[in-house]
Amino acid sequence: MMISGMQLTARECAKVAATTSLAQATAVPAVQRVAGRWQCQRCGQRRFGPLADGRAYCVSCVGMSRVETGSQLWRFPHTPAPLGGPLTWRGTLTPAQARAAQAALASVAAGRDHLFWAVTGAGKTEMLFPLIAQCLGQHQRVAWVTPRIDVVLELAPRLQAAFIGTPVAIGYGGRPWPMRDAPLTVATTHQMLRYYRHFDLMIIDEVDAFPFSQTPMLAYACTQAARGVTVFLSATPPDALRRAARAGRIGSSMLSRRFHGQPLPVPVMRLMKLTRVPDQLPLVAARWLAAQHRAGRVSLLFVPDTRWVVPLSQAVQRLGLRASGVHARDPARLGKVQAFRQGQLDCLVTTTILERGVTIPHCAVLVLAADDRQFDRAALVQMAGRAGRASDSPDDPVWFVAAHFSLAIAQALTEIRGMNRRGWR
Numbered sequence: 001m002m003i004s005g006m007q008l009t010a011r012e013c014a015k016v017a018a019t020t021s022l023a024q025a026t027a028v029p030a031v032q033r034v035a036g037r038w039q040c041q042r043c044g045q046r047r048f049g050p051l052a053d054g055r056a057y058c059v060s061c062v063g064m065s066r067v068e069t070g071s072q073l074w075r076f077p078h079t080p081a082p083l084g085g086p087l088t089w090r091g092t093l094t095p096a097q098a099r100a101a102q103a104a105l106a107s108v109a110a111g112r113d114h115l116f117w118a119v120t121g122a123g124k125t126e127m128l129f130p131l132i133a134q135c136l137g138q139h140q141r142v143a144w145v146t147p148r149i150d151v152v153l154e155l156a157p158r159l160q161a162a163f164i165g166t167p168v169a170i171g172y173g174g175r176p177w178p179m180r181d182a183p184l185t186v187a188t189t190h191q192m193l194r195y196y197r198h199f200d201l202m203i204i205d206e207v208d209a210f211p212f213s214q215t216p217m218l219a220y221a222c223t224q225a226a227r228g229v230t231v232f233l234s235a236t237p238p239d240a241l242r243r244a245a246r247a248g249r250i251g252s253s254m255l256s257r258r259f260h261g262q263p264l265p266v267p268v269m270r271l272m273k274l275t276r277v278p279d280q281l282p283l284v285a286a287r288w289l290a291a292q293h294r295a296g297r298v299s300l301l302f303v304p305d306t307r308w309v310v311p312l313s314q315a316v317q318r319l320g321l322r323a324s325g326v327h328a329r330d331p332a333r334l335g336k337v338q339a340f341r342q343g344q345l346d347c348l349v350t351t352t353i354l355e356r357g358v359t360i361p362h363c364a365v366l367v368l369a370a371d372d373r374q375f376d377r378a379a380l381v382q383m384a385g386r387a388g389r390a391s392d393s394p395d396d397p398v399w400f401v402a403a404h405f406s407l408a409i410a411q412a413l414t415e416i417r418g419m420n421r422r423g424w425r
């Protein structure tokens with residue numbers, strides 16, 4: 001097994017010792033003093049915990065394999081990728097998508113990072129295909145990374161189908177590693193901690209998604225793992241990236257229309273008391289869910305609190321709908337999402353784990369307690385963006401149900417309406 005471009009702790013090296021030789025690798029101190037303070041050289045963070053033997057370990061990246069003071073990181077040299085196959089996707093880009101794809105190619109040719117700002121459902125995956133194909137044809141390595149496992153699982157088969165002759169490595173926590181040596185890697189951002197100056201093109205998808213935005217370690221890991229241009233993808237980019245694009249420090253392309261050309265569904269605000277939630281659904285919300293079912297739609301019911309998932313899915317079941325619920329720590333999560341995709345459920349009650357990366361046709365969206373502090377602008381835009389994805393049902397309804405208006409709700413509505421206006425121009 002070739003482990004080109006990886007950076008590993010001694011413990012991790014021992015796991016792959018049978019298949020590789022440390023002689024190729026360069027050892028660097030895993031922890032260095034920078035400006036008088038320790039800094040972990042794998043994740044860039046400076047928070048350390050004590051060990052019984054007097055040493056200290058990095059608490060930020062300990063979930064991957066412990067980095068201790070006095071230990072070493074082994075960095076394996078980068079090698080060019082095996083040649084990837086051609087693009088086998090036979091679809092065509094819309095003129096707007098093609099323009100966005102061209103802008104990204106131009107940025108990469110100029111060695112400049114690029115922001116793809118595309119509304120939910122714009123078909124941003126396909127827009128990256130020309131760029132990926134170009135890199136794969138030049139023995140380059142491409143990583144498509146995202147903070148979310150769900151997005152990795154949705155994306156990997158689509159990329160594999162678009163590049164049938166190209167080996168694709170898939171990485172996320174709990175999956176055996178090292179990954180296969182492939183020109184194209186789809187992985188969680190966490191997995192980038194194991195690479196050093198390895199990927200010629202780094203595509204960071206859902207760059208604003210938790211935990212990426214709150215975890216500087218992950219941004220550091222992606223920067224360390226890249227050796228070329230980075231492309232950021234988002235429907236709701238963080239302010240820093242918007243500013244960089246506006247100022248011309250990075251290239252950018254904006255897509256304010258969905259691939260089917262229809263505007264984004266604008267959420268309808270419904271103010272009401274939520275005193276009996278989660279034991280009961282508000283009556284109007286229950287009637288609305290039942291009406292969606294009669295209209296041939298499935299529903300996503302978003303809630304701010306994991307503890308609401310079970311009682312509310314039971315409340316939906318009492319309406320006579322086939323309902324289930326998922327949250328981040330639900331071991332049966334992947335199976336339930338699959339059942340929902342396959343039409344075996346009418347309604348799925350979920351926390352924000354399904355706010356993005358999930359594309360289900362004919363899906364209505366109800367956000368309960370939309371004024372909760374859990375839901376920021378980006379989360380509200382993303383949740384609303386689950387509706388209207390199919391071209392034969394672009395106007396699936398979205399409800400924000402809340403006791404009060406919040407700043408985040410106002411920002412989300414402004415952003416959605418603004419994108420729709422821009423899309424007409």
Ligand SMILES: [Zn+2]
Pocket residue numbers: 040041042043044045058059060061062067
């Ligand atoms: Zn660390």
